[in-house]
Amino acid sequence: MRSEAELLSLAGKARERAYCRYSNFSVGAALLCDDGTVYQGCNIENASFGAGICAERAAFSAAVSDGRRDFSAIAIVGGDAEKVGFPDKQCPPCGICRQFMSELCRGDFRIILGTPRSCSVYRLDELLPHGFDLEDKHGEN
Numbered sequence: 001m002r003s004e005a006e007l008l009s010l011a012g013k014a015r016e017r018a019y020c021r022y023s024n025f026s027v028g029a030a031l032l033c034d035d036g037t038v039y040q041g042c043n044i045e046n047a048s049f050g051a052g053i054c055a056e057r058a059a060f061s062a063a064v065s066d067g068r069r070d071f072s073a074i075a076i077v078g079g080d081a082e083k084v085g086f087p088d089k090q091c092p093p094c095g096i097c098r099q100f101m102s103e104l105c106r107g108d109f110r111i112i113l114g115t116p117r118s119c120s121v122y123r124l125d126e127l128l129p130h131g132f133d134l135e136d137k138h139g140e141n
C-alpha cells in the first residue's frame with residue numbers, strides 16, 4: 001500500500017517533466033492501480049492550444065495503453081513552473097479530467113491533492129456528482 005505522501009512525491013517528480021511552454025503551469029500526476037503499480041503523467045501543451053493534454057489524462061492514457069483498468073487513487077500536483085519545489089496551492093482536476101476518470105473509475109476512487117502543509121483526499125463521486133453517463137441517458141440521474 002502506497003502512502004498519500006509517496007504518491008504526491010511521485011506526482012511532483014512527474015511535474016518536473018511537464019511540457020508547458022505556453023501556460024508555464026506544470027502539472028504532475030501519479031495514478032495508483034489496485035496492485036500498487038503507479039503510472040505517472042505530466043501536462044503536454046501544443047501550439048494548437050486545444051491539442052494539449054492534462055497530466056491526469058496523460059497518466060490514464062499510459063495506464064490504459066498498458067492494459068490497466070483497476071484504479072484506486074490519483075495524486076495531483078500543479079503550479080507555476082518557474083518556481084522550484086512543491087507548489088503551495090492544491091491543484092484540483094479540471095472538469096474534463098473528472099469526466100475522464102468517471103469513465104474508468106469507481107465512485108470511491110480517491111483524488112489526493114497536496115501542498116507542503118496540507119493534504120486533502122476526495123472521492124470521485126464527491127468531485128463529480130451527477131456525472132454524464134450514456135447508460136443513464138434515459139434514467140433519472
Ligand code: THU
Pocket residue numbers: 020023025026027042043044045052053054055056092093094097
Ligand atoms: N492542467 C492539467 O494538467 N490538469 C488539470 O486538471 C488542469 C490543467 C494543465 C493544462 C495546461 O497545460 C495547464 O495545466 C494550464 O491550464
